[in-house]
Amino acid sequence: MREIPSTLLLGCLGGDESCWQELIRLTGGHLQRIARVNLRDPSLTDDVLQETYFKVFRNLHRLRDREKARSWIVQILVNECRMMNRKTKREDQSQGEESLSYVFAATGNSRGRAETREVLVRLLYELPEIYREVLVMREVEGMDYLEIARALRVPIGTVRSRLARARAMWVAAAGEAVEEGQLLDLCLEGGDSVA
């Protein structure tokens, strides 16, 4: 996600609707990707984004350090994803059924690509929440350690250790997926089999 210019934030604070629209345009794709991988039910991505932006609208005037706007918005999104996951988990439990679907909106061209994406999302989703969040921010969005620490409100050392632990679990899970023949792309693209 590109940096959010201070002038844009000032425009938003001044009530300029076109600035709000530009803010959503700048941050939307980034937030959408994080939400899709972090949500139990990715079809709820729009709902979570809507709630996130609503909270940004309501609380932007409280943001003291405008340079941290990006991390701040991601932090709100992560909290919303956690809340939504808790809610869907409760609903699943009350219905007495396991409805984890791993549906992922595929926009790729080939069927193979869509399947690979689905497997990759599942690999990420199967990690515990605290590891998944940090891994998605780093690997999918390319956020640096400091930004991740701000977004998750944890010390940077915690980000480093969570990331290392997450990657260890991730690589192991990918190895199993390759063994089961679910992730052939990794052999082709990586030049070396994960298994």
Place this chain on the structure above:
Amino acid sequence: MLLNDYLKRQISEYADDVLDLESTRQVSDFIESNPEAEAYFRRLQALRRLTFSHLGREEEDSTLEIRMMNALRLRSYDRTWWERFFERRILSPRAALATAFAVFLLVMFLFAWAETPVSHFLTATRAEVEQLREETTTSLSERGGELTESLIELITPPSDENGTKDQVGCILRERTNAV
């Protein structure tokens, strides 16, 4: 040799290029000399590349901002008028500031306009209350005196001499005053 958590963490940070020069050199040498570390590093890098190429480069959703803005507008219309007022305040703080200032001026004007009549009313009410209190006190004192005298008349036997009557009267008056 199995890679322990410390080594995996070093390799993870090496992959992100966040180690200092000396640590980078050490990890690099370690990866070159240890087949298991090398395999882990290559697997990790392959998985990172694959994930980023599939999940990190999705096409931008061109209608996202329009959908979000519409949803937010609709959401504000679903609310009650006072909630909408606060939404508007957030979406448009300048207008809200102007409104707040106008409301403040109106309150100040009303206060200034009503101060004299209100003060007058309060002073008159206070004087009236004071007067009523004084009248009530006087009336009660008079009534108390009359009752005392009646009581003296009642409890003193008609055959008694004036001395007894005066003594009883004194005692009753003292008690009454004490009360």
